Amino acid sequence: MQSLKQMQSSNGGFVWFTGGPDDRYMTQYIVTGIGHLKKLNAIAKGQDDEMKAILSTAIPYLDRKIKEDYDNLIKSKTDLKKYTPGYTTIQYLYMRSFFPEYKIAAASMTAYNYFRGRTQQTWVGQSKYMLGMIALALHRTDDAKTPVAILKSLKETSINNEELGMYWKDQTNGWFWYQAPIETQALLIEAFQEAGKDTKTVDDLRTWLLKNKQTNNWKTTKATAEACYALLLQGTEWLSSEPLVEVKLGTTTIKSTEAGQEAGTGYFKKVIEGNKITSQMGSISVKVRSLRTPHRGQGGFMGRSLLAVF
Numbered sequence: 155m156q157s158l159k160q161m162q163s164s165n166g167g168f169v170w171f172t173g174g175p176d177d178r179y180m181t182q183y184i185v186t187g188i189g190h191l192k193k194l195n196a197i198a199k200g201q202d203d204e205m206k207a208i209l210s211t212a213i214p215y216l217d218r219k220i221k222e223d224y225d226n227l228i229k230s231k232t233d234l235k236k237y238t239p240g241y242t243t244i245q246y247l248y249m250r251s252f253f254p255e256y257k258i259a260a261a262s263m264t265a266y267n268y269f270r271g272r273t274q275q276t277w278v279g280q281s282k283y284m285l286g287m288i289a290l291a292l293h294r295t296d297d298a299k300t301p302v303a304i305l306k307s308l309k310e311t312s313i314n315n316e317e318l319g320m321y322w323k324d325q326t327n328g329w330f331w332y333q334a335p336i337e338t339q340a341l342l343i344e345a346f347q348e349a350g351k352d353t354k355t356v357d358d359l360r361t362w363l364l365k366n367k368q369t370n371n372w373k374t375t376k377a378t379a380e381a382c383y384a385l386l387l388q389g390t391e392w393l394s395s396e397p398l399v400e401v402k403l404g405t406t407t408i409k410s411t412e413a414g415q416e417a418g419t420g421y422f423k424k425v426i427e428g429n430k431i432t433s434q435m436g437s438i439s440v441k442v443r444s445l446r447t448p449h450r451g452q453g454g455f456m457g458r459s460l461l462a463v464f
Contacts, residue, residue, distance in 0.1 A: 155204045158184070162208060166215030178219050179242060179331065182249045183376075185212050189252025190383045213253060217262040220246055224265030238276040239269050241284065241332045247273060248287035251294035274300050282308065282322055283332050286341040293349035301349040308342065309355070319361025327373075336377035339363050340384035347387050360385060368421045398443045404434030 162168050167176025168184050188205060191197050197205060223243060227234065239247075247270060250258070258266050273288045274297065280288065285308060289301040314320050325335040339362060346355045363381055372378045397420055399410040406426075413422040426435075 155201055159204065159208060162212065166211030166213075168212070176215075178216070179245070181212055181216060182242070182245050183331075185209065185216065186245075186249040186252065187379070189249065192252060194383070194386055209253065209256065213250075213256045214259065216246060216249070217259050217266075220269065221262040221265045224268055234268070237272060238279075239272050241330075243269050244273060244280070244284045244287050244291075245332075247291040251291045254294070270295065277304055278307075281332060281338075282325065283334070283338040283341055286338070286345040289345045289349050290341075301345075305346060305350045305352075308345075314358065318365050319363075320355060320358035321362040334377060336363070336366070336372050337380045339366075340377075340380040343384040344387060356387075400441045400443075402437075402439045402441075404432060404437050406435060 161172065163176040165176060166181070167178065168181045169176055170180055185208075188197075188209065191205075220243070227237060250266070270291070274292065277285060277288050277300065285304050289304040293301040308322075312320050312322055321339065325338055327333060327335060331337075339359060343356055343359045343363070346352045346359060363384065366372075367381075372381055397410070399415070399420070399422075401408045401424075403426075408424045410420070410422050413424050415422040
């Protein structure tokens with residue numbers, strides 16, 4: 155907390171590096187992270203005052219920035235009826251939705267209402283990441299209609315795979331913060347969990363996230379933090395009843411409990427040296443046992459994954 159506070163400028167904005175200029179994106183990202191902690195009730199005892207000290211200047215800083223955006227549109231004589239909000243504006247609306255107890259300054263209300271209204275009118279065509287942010291921001295500010303339409307559209311454009319879960323084909327890495335597949339998947343888990351209250355879809359989205367972790371790393375600390383946040387949100391509890399997997403290669407038996415099974419993903423591996431492989435091992439069988447009825451992420455789904463590896 156002390157290190158974080160040292161990176162905050164006197165005007166409330168955060169810097170990338172000590173001594174550097176304040177940065178709006180970084181400030182919105184950090185304040186959103188605090189919002190995540192708040193939502194999970196994960197703020198440690200004794201840190202409330204420190205958090206409030208950060209937010210008391212960071213949120214007004216960001217409210218001033220959104221007002222500046224609106225003022226610049228007026229100065230440049232932009233057609234306000236045709237304007238489509240950009241990534242930074244949508245990130246602001248999502249961030250702001252975590253903190254209704256911090257009232258928006260009267261000077262910034264016109265700007266806030268304008269940009270919120272434009273997201274309601276122009277969400278079609280936005281990226282998956284932005285659609286999730288818009289759905290959550292509007293849901294938390296009492297728009298019951300638009301988030302439903304957004305989530306319906308997201309479902310219609312998704313891919314559902316028995317093994318890989320639910321994902322979107324066009325999610326690829328890019329150079330910019332809003333071109334991030336892991337962060338996008340995590341954000342959409344939050345959207346379907348909170349705005350959609352759709353446990354099945356949330357489980358399918360979590361399946362993709364965990365399957366991705368089996369064969370990849372999550373690239374950055376930012377992606378890892380967002381993925382952990384999404385997995386900590388409400389959904390079907392998977393860690394309380396891990397599947398017990400037994401693989402037989404001829405007379406050789408490999409048990410998940412003895413092979414270092416990873417919590418959550420159910421992933422484990424066993425390396426067999428070449429000189430110890432026999433022709434009998436061509437006969438492969440997989441048994442999966444669970445303490446409750448298997449569902450995706452347990453049972454046959456995990457068994458097929460193991461069989462494919464061998």
